[in-house]
Amino acid sequence: MTLFPFAAIVGQQALKDALIMAAIEPSIGGVLALGDRGTGKSTAIRALAELLPAIDVVKGCRFNCAPGARNGMCEACSKPGRRATCRMTAPVVDLPLGATEDRVTGALDLERALGHGEKQFEPGLLARAHRGFLYIDEVNLLDDHLVDLLLDVAASGENVVEREGLSVRHPAKFVLVGSGNPEEGDLRPQLLDRFGLCVDVRTSAEVKERIEIVRRRDAYERNPDDFVEDWAEATEELRARIVQARGAMGRVEVPEAVLEKAVELCCKLGADGLRGELTLLRAARARAALDGEDTVTEAALRSVAVSALRHRLRKDPLDDTDASVRVERAMTEVLVS
Amino acid sequence: MISAGAPVPEKGLCRESLAALQAEMVRRADYMLALAALMPSRLGGVLVEAASPDASAHLTQQLSGWMTGGGRAVRLPPGISDDALLGGLDLAATLSVGRPVIQPGLLSAADGRCLVIPMAERLPRQTAAQISRALDCSIVMTEREGVSCSTPSTFAALLLSDPADASEAVPEILNARIAFRLPGAFLPAQWAPLFSAKDICEARARAPGVDLPDPFIEAMAVACETLGIGDPRVLAFACASMRGLAALSGEPCVQEAHAELAASLVLGARAAPQMEMDQPPQPPPDEAKGQDKGRDGQSVDDLAELVVAAARFSAQIDAAARGKKVRKRMKGEVASGKSGEMVDSWQRGSRIDARAGDPRRQGRLDLIATLRAAAPWQKIRPRREGGAPIAIRAADFRLKRFRHRSEAVVIFAVDASGSTAMNRLAEAKGAVEFLLGGCYARRESVAVLAFRRQSAEVLLPPTRSLTRVKRSLAGLPGGGGTPLAAGISAAQVMSEQELRRRRSPYIVFLSDGQANVGLDGAGGREGGGADASRMARRLKGAHLPILFLDTSRRPNADARRLSDEMGAVYRPLPFADGKSVSDTVRQTLLS
Numbered sequence: 036m037t038l039f040p041f042a043a044i045v046g047q048q049a050l051k052d053a054l055i056m057a058a059i060e061p062s063i064g065g066v067l068a069l070g071d072r073g074t075g076k077s078t079a080i081r082a083l084a085e086l087l088p089a090i091d092v093v094k095g096c097r098f099n100c101a102p103g104a105r106n107g108m109c110e111a112c113s114k115p116g117r118r119a120t121c122r123m124t125a126p127v128v129d130l131p132l133g134a135t136e137d138r139v140t141g142a143l144d145l146e147r148a149l150g151h152g153e154k155q156f157e158p159g160l161l162a163r164a165h166r167g168f169l170y171i172d173e174v175n176l177l178d179d180h181l182v183d184l185l186l187d188v189a190a191s192g193e194n195v196v197e198r199e200g201l202s203v204r205h206p207a208k209f210v211l212v213g214s215g216n217p218e219e220g221d222l223r224p225q226l227l228d229r230f231g232l233c234v235d236v237r238t239s240a241e242v243k244e245r246i247e248i249v250r251r252r253d254a255y256e257r258n259p260d261d262f263v264e265d266w267a268e269a270t271e272e273l274r275a276r277i278v279q280a281r282g283a284m285g286r287v288e289v290p291e292a293v294l295e296k297a298v299e300l301c302c303k304l305g306a307d308g309l310r311g312e313l314t315l316l317r318a319a320r321a322r323a324a325l326d327g328e329d330t331v332t333e334a335a336l337r338s339v340a341v342s343a344l345r346h347r348l349r350k351d352p353l354d355d356t357d358a359s360v361r362v363e364r365a366m367t368e369v370l371v372s
Numbered sequence: 373m374i375s376a377g378a379p380v381p382e383k384g385l386c387r388e389s390l391a392a393l394q395a396e397m398v399r400r401a402d403y404m405l406a407l408a409a410l411m412p413s414r415l416g417g418v419l420v421e422a423a424s425p426d427a428s429a430h431l432t433q434q435l436s437g438w439m440t441g442g443g444r445a446v447r448l449p450p451g452i453s454d455d456a457l458l459g460g461l462d463l464a465a466t467l468s469v470g471r472p473v474i475q476p477g478l479l480s481a482a483d484g485r486c487l488v489i490p491m492a493e494r495l496p497r498q499t500a501a502q503i504s505r506a507l508d509c510s511i512v513m514t515e516r517e518g519v520s521c522s523t524p525s526t527f528a529a530l531l532l533s534d535p536a537d538a539s540e541a542v543p544e545i546l547n548a549r550i551a552f553r554l555p556g557a558f559l560p561a562q563w564a565p566l567f568s569a570k571d572i573c574e575a576r577a578r579a580p581g582v583d584l585p586d587p588f589i590e591a592m593a594v595a596c597e598t599l600g601i602g603d604p605r606v607l608a609f610a611c612a613s614m615r616g617l618a619a620l621s622g623e624p625c626v627q628e629a630h631a632e633l634a635a636s637l638v639l640g641a642r643a644a645p646q647m648e649m650d651q652p653p654q655p656p657p658d659e660a661k662g663q664d665k666g667r668d669g670q671s672v673d674d675l676a677e678l679v680v681a682a683a684r685f686s687a688q689i690d691a692a693a694r695g696k697k698v699r700k701r702m703k704g705e706v707a708s709g710k711s712g713e714m715v716d717s718w719q720r721g722s723r724i725d726a727r728a729g730d731p732r733r734q735g736r737l738d739l740i741a742t743l744r745a746a747a748p749w750q751k752i753r754p755r756r757e758g759g760a761p762i763a764i765r766a767a768d769f770r771l772k773r774f775r776h777r778s779e780a781v782v783i784f785a786v787d788a789s790g791s792t793a794m795n796r797l798a799e800a801k802g803a804v805e806f807l808l809g810g811c812y813a814r815r816e817s818v819a820v821l822a823f824r825r826q827s828a829e830v831l832l833p834p835t836r837s838l839t840r841v842k843r844s845l846a847g848l849p850g851g852g853g854t855p856l857a858a859g860i861s862a863a864q865v866m867s868e869q870e871l872r873r874r875r876s877p878y879i880v881f882l883s884d885g886q887a888n889v890g891l892d893g894a895g896g897r898e899g900g901g902a903d904a905s906r907m908a909r910r911l912k913g914a915h916l917p918i919l920f921l922d923t924s925r926r927p928n929a930d931a932r933r934l935s936d937e938m939g940a941v942y943r944p945l946p947f948a949d950g951k952s953v954s955d956t957v958r959q960t961l962l963s
Contacts, residue, residue, distance in 0.1 A: 074604065077508065131513040132501050133454040136728060138515035145461075145472045145518040145748055152751040160515060173501045173545070180727075198767055199749065216545070238602050245604055246593045249611050250586070256414060256612075257580045 037259040041082035042269035045248045046239045050079055052322075053232040053342050055273075057168075057210050058087055059280045060321040063231035063314055065189075065211035067174070067222075067346065070236030075248075076214040080170050084127035086270060088278045090166055094119040097158045098205040099126065099165040107192065109205040126167030128160050128209075132176055139181060140196050141203065156203045161194045164209040174213030175222050182226055185211070189229055231314040232339075233346035235359055280324040287320045289331045296369060297336060303365045305349035315343040333370050340366055394558050397693055401431060401559060402566040403637055404552040407616045408528040409438035409486075410576050413510050414612040415551035417529030419492065419542060421694070423556025428532050430562050432488050435530055438572045441484025445530070448478060448489045453725045457502060459514045459521070463744055472748075474519050479503065479512040482527040492531035492542045500543035503529065507549050518748070551609035553641035555693040571620070579619040584626050588614055591675035595635060598680050599643040610638045631675065632682040639679070640686025717774050726770040734771070741770035778876045781817045781834045782807060782957060785863040787883035787923070788822040793850025796882050796923055797822065801845040802950015803880075807957065808838045817875070819866060820845065823859030825852035826893035830862070834870065853895055856887035857903035860938065864911045878917050878961045881940070882953070884924035885931025901930070908938035919960050921945045921953065
C-alpha cells in the first residue's frame with residue numbers, strides 16, 4: 036500500500052515538528068498527539084515511515100541490532116566476531132488495539148513448535164520497533180496490562196521474555212508515538228509522563244487550508260502512485276534535513292543563560308520532576324540542529340516549550356485554563372525575546 | 373439516464389404527507405447505499421436510525437448486492453470477541469495439519485462486502501475502534517496469540533441503530549467515519565431500487581476519471597463553515613460524494629445538481645440547527661438550473677449558497693423523518709454522565725473473553741481456554757512417565773474476563789457549619805446508614821465529606837462497612853463558617869479519584885447554599901459565594917450525577933442557583949431525617 040506522503044500533509048505544523056524532532060533526537064521520548072477527529076493524526080504518523088533515514092543493521096539479526104554498538108545488543112550479536120551489515124528502512128510499527136501480550140513481547144514460534152518440536156523464539160512487535168517508532172492509535176483505549184508492559188520496556192530499553200524454559204532478552208529502544216481523542220477517556224498519568232512531547236491537534240479554521248487538504252487527499256485517492264511520485268522530491272529534501280540535523284546534534288551548545296531560562300520556566304509552571312527540563316532542552320537542541328544553528332536560542336526554547344511541557348503541569352483547581360495557554364503565559368513572563 | 377437531482381417533494385412535506393416523505397427517504401436511502409458501495413473506503417457506510425426490521429433487511433440486501441464481493445452481508449454479533457473480530461488460530465486445523473492455520477476474523481471476511489452492525493448504539497468502544505481502524509486503513513491487522521498477519525479488507529458498514537434516548541449513541545470514533553445518516557422510521561419494508569448492480573459497477577469504473585473542479589470543493593468548504601461543521605472528514609465525504617454522484621449519472625464532470633444532492637445527503641444531518649424558525653424553508657432550485665452549463669461565470673459564493681440551502685432543507689426533512697423518536701430527558705431526571713459505564717473485571721458481570729493471567733492472584737480459571745492455549749505446544753513439552761496426558765504451563769493459564777456496570781459510590785458533602793450543623797450531620801449519618809443497610813445487594817459504597825470553618829475534610833472514605841460508618845461519624849464537631857467552595861471542590865476531587873478506580877460517583881450536597889468562606893479561607897459572603905459558584909461551574913464540567921438537598925427552613929434562591937450552576941437536581945428538604953434523605957437519594961440518583 037502506498038502511504039500518503041508526509042511532506043504533502045497540509046497544516047498541523049506542531050505535530051509534524053514534534054515528529055521530526057523525535058526522529059532527530061529519539062531520547063526526547065516519544066510524541067503524543069491528542070485532539071480533534073479527522074485531523075490526520077494517524078496519517079502523519081504512518082507517513083513518517085517513508086521519511087525516516089535508513090538504518091544500518093547486523094545482517095540476519097531479528098532484533099535490528101546496530102553494528103558495532105558496544106552494548107545493548109541481542110544475545111547473538113553480543114558474541115565476538117565480525118558480522119555483515121545491511122541497510123533497512125527504519126521501522127514504524129503499528130500496535131493494533133486487541134493485540135495480545137505474546138505478540139507484543141514475542142513468544143515461541145508456533146510453526147516450529149508444531150512442525151519440528153523445536154523451541155524457537157519468535158520476536159514480537161517490540162523487537163520489530165527497535166531503533167524505530169512504535170505507534171499506538173487510540174492509545175487511551177489500550178488495555179491496562181499492555182500499558183504496564185510498554186511502560187516497563189520503554190523505561191528499561193530491554194524486553195525480557197521467559198517462556199517454556201526459554202529465556203530471551205533483547206534490546207527494545209523505540210520512540211513511542213500515541214494518538215487519541217481525549218474525549219474517549221483519560222490517559223494514565225504514568226503513560227502520559229512517558230511521552231516527551233504532547234501535541235494538541237486542532238482542526239484548521241482556515242477554509243483555504245481545508246480546501247487544500249481535500250484537494251490533495253482527492254488527488255491521492257485517485258492515483259496514489261502518481262501522487263507519491265509528485266511529492267518524492269519534497270520528501271527527499273525533508274529526509275536530508277533530518278539526516279543533517281542528526282549529525283549536527285552533537286555540536287549544538289546550550290548556553291548557561293538558556294539553561295537557566297528553561298529551569299525557570301519549568302519551576303514557574305510547576306512541571307514536576309526532571310523529565311520536563313530534560314525534554315525541553317533535548318527538543319530545543321533538536322530544533323536548533325534542524326534550523327542549522329549551533330547554539331540553542333530562546334527562540335528554539337520557545338518553539339518547543341508548549342509541546343514539551345503542556346502535559347506535565349500540576350493541576351490547579353483554581354485555574355481551568357487550557358494547558359497550552361498556561362505555558363504561553365509563563366513564557367511571556369520568563370522569556371524576554 | 374439517472375437523474376441526480378430528482379425534484380424534492382417539498383409540497384407534500386409541508387403537509388407532512390407520509391407518502392411524499394416516504395418517497396424522499398427511499399430516494400435518499402438508494403443514493404446513500406449506492407455511494408457507500410461505490411467508494412466504501414472513502415465514505416465508510418450508512419448509519420440507519422430506527423428502521424423497521426424489514427426495512428433494515430432490505431437495506432442490507434441492497435447494499436450487499438452492490439458491493440464488489442457480492443454475496444451475503446457479514447453480520448456483527450453483539451458482544452463479539454476480539455478473536456472472532458480480528459481472527460486467530462484455528463486450533464483444530466492447526467493441530468491436525470501440524471502448522472499454524474489462521475482462522476480469519478469477521479473484519480477480513482467482510483472484504484468487498486457489507487458489514488452489518490446491529491444495535492450500533494450498544495457497540496463497545498473497543499470494538500468500534502477496531503472497526504474504525506479497518507475502515508481507515510483498509511487493512512485488518514491481527515497480532516494475537518501466535519498469529520501475526522495483516523489482510524486487506526474493504527467493506528461498507530451498515531450501522532443499524534435504535535437509540536432509546538440521546539444518551540445512547542453510536543461511539544463517536546466510528547460515527548465520525550461514516551458519511552451518511554438515514555432516519556429510517558418512514559422507510560417501507562421493500563422498494564424497487566433506483567440503480568441496478570450493473571449501474572453501480574459501471575459507475576465504479578468511471579468514478580476515478582470524473583473531473584472535480586476546484587470551485588466545487590471550495591463551495592463545499594464554505595458551506596461546511598456556514599453550517600458550523602468543523603470535522604474535516606465531512607468535507608471529504610461531501611467531495612467524494614459529488615464525484616460518486618457524477619459517476620452514477622454518467623457525467624464526465626461534477627455538476628451543480630451533484631453538489632446539491634451531495635450536500636443534502638452528507639451535510640444535512642450534521643448541520644447545526646438553524647435559529648430562525650419563522651422563515652419558510654427554501655427549497656433548492658429545480659433541476660433545470662442544475663443542468664445549466666454556463667457555470668463558468670458563477671461565483672463560488674453562489675454555489676455555496678445553493679449547497680447550504682440544500683443541506684438546510686435536507687436537515688428539515690430529516691427532522692420530520694425522525695419525528696419525535698428521541699425522548700427528551702424528563703424533568704428531574706439525572707444526567708447519567710460517566711456512571712453506569714461498563715467496566716471489565718475478573719470477578720463478575722457478563723462473560724466476555726479469556727485473558728492470560730495468574731489464577732492464584734485473581735480471577736477464575738477458564739479451563740477450555742487454558743487447554744486451547746496449551747494444545748499447540750504439546751510436542752515440545754517433555755512428558756513424564758505416568759504424568760498427566762496434557763502438559764500445562766503457567767503461561768497457558770487463561771482467566772475468565774467479565775464486564776459489568778461500574779459500582780456506585782454515593783458521596784455526601786455535608787455542610788457542618790453554623791448552629792444546625794449537628795442536625796445535618798445526624799441526617800447525613802442516618803442517610804448513610806439507611807443506604808448501606810438497604811444496599812448490600814446493590815453494592816453501593818458511601819463516603820462523607822464535611823465542610824466547616826476554613827476547609828473540607830473527609831470524614832468517611834468510600835466504604836461499604838456499616839460498622840465503620842457508625843464509628844467514624846460518632847461525635848462529630850460542627851460550627852463555624854461555611855466554606856462551600858472547598859466542599860464542592862473536595863467532592864469533585866473525590867469523584868475523580870473514584871472514576872479512576874472505575875467506580876461511578878454520585879454526589880449529594882446537604883447545605884443551605886449560604887457560602888461565607890472563600891477558597892483561600894478568608895471570610896466574607898461575597899468572596900465565598902463567588903468561589904462557590906466558580907467551583908460549582910467547574911463541577912458541572914465533570915458531568916456527574918448530583919443531588920442538591922436544600923436544608924434551609926424554606927427553599928432559598930442561593931441554593932437553587934448554586935444547584936443549577938453545578939447541573940444538579942434540586943430538592944428542598946427542610947425537615948429532613950436520615951430516612952427521607954436516603955429515600956430522596958434513591959429516587960433521584962440511584963433509580
